Amino acid sequence: AQKITQTQPGMFVQEKEAVTLDCTYDTSDQSYGLFWYKQPSSGEMIFLIYQGSYDEQNATEGRYSLNFQKARKSANLVISASQLGDSAMYFCAMRERMNTGFQKLVFGTGTRLLVSP
Amino acid sequence: SAVISQKPSRDICQRGTSLTIQCQVDSQVTMMFWYRQQPGQSLTLIATANQGSEATYESGFVIDKFPISRPNLTFSTLTVSNMSPEDSSIYLCSVEGTTGATQYFGPGTRLTVL
Numbered sequence: 001a002q003k004i005t006q007t008q009p010g011m012f013v014q015e016k017e018a019v020t021l022d023c024t025y026d027t028s029d030q031s032y033g034l035f036w037y038k039q040p041s042s043g044e045m046i047f048l049i050y051q052g053s054y055d056e057q058n059a060t061e062g063r064y065s066l067n068f069q070k071a072r073k074s075a076n077l078v079i080s081a082s083q084l085g086d087s088a089m090y091f092c093a094m095r096e097r098m099n100t101g102f103q104k105l106v107f108g109t110g111t112r113l114l115v116s117p
Numbered sequence: 118s119a120v121i122s123q124k125p126s127r128d129i130c131q132r133g134t135s136l137t138i139q140c141q142v143d144s145q146v147t148m149m150f151w152y153r154q155q156p157g158q159s160l161t162l163i164a165t166a167n168q169g170s171e172a173t174y175e176s177g178f179v180i181d182k183f184p185i186s187r188p189n190l191t192f193s194t195l196t197v198s199n200m201s202p203e204d205s206s207i208y209l210c211s212v213e214g215t216t217g218a219t220q221y222f223g224p225g226t227r228l229t230v231l
Contacts, residue, residue, distance in 0.1 A: 033218065035220065037222075042224075043154075043207050043224070043225045043227060044222065044223075044224045044225055045160075045209060045211075045222035045225070047219055047220065047221060047222075050218045050219060052218065091159060091160070093160075095220075098165075098173075102148065102165050102167075102173065103213075104150065104162045104165065104175075105150075105160075105162070105211075105220060107159040107160045107161075108159060109158075109159050110159055
């Protein structure tokens with residue numbers, strides 16, 4: 001079963017507008033963490049924001065905020081005041097515990113965001 | 118935040134050869150992770166490397182194909198052995214942040230196998 005679902009293969013937004021990138025997840029764990037990463041064409045993975053399952057407040061980091069709805073198992077990324085430099089792939093990921101006791105990140109398929117002038 | 122470097126940043130290799138990718142972290146970390154990103158795909162964990170023990174491989178990845186070394190708390194290598202064009206991918210090294218609320222990635226190694 002897919003653990004992380006990103007249903008939007010591509011999104012378009014005009015500069016200075018806000019955009020929401022969707023992410024839903026599936027887990028039976030009570031304790032988990034959700035991440036968003038940005039991957040520009042250079043290939044590097046840039047950490048944007050983190051939400052812990054027990055965090056009562058939605059995470060925010062500058063222009064990035066995470067709309068965490070635990071009951072719906074969704075963790076949507078909101079980018080406010082989009083900039084041309086925001087054009088990139090965006091990946092949602094969940095930390096899950098493996099049988100070995102270690103934890104790993106499981107990634108969604110990503111959403112390509114294009115910001116137009 | 119952890120600063121991670123990888124060498125080489127990119128390479129073009131011939132089928133049947135092997136390539137060793139190096140990952141260096143600027144601080145001591147317990148676990149290091151190796152991910153693969155095939156063209157147009159998401160990231161998939163290859164293995165987890167703990168200093169002083171054998172790496173733990175995910176389903177579909179084997180030690181003979183992807184041997185990993187972890188000689189100390191700041192360094193690891195991943196070798197892609199007997200390469201085929203299907204191994205063309207970005208290979209990324211990753212570490213957890215000290216609080217567990219972050220996970221950092223190296224800049225990646227872009228591998229093309231001809």
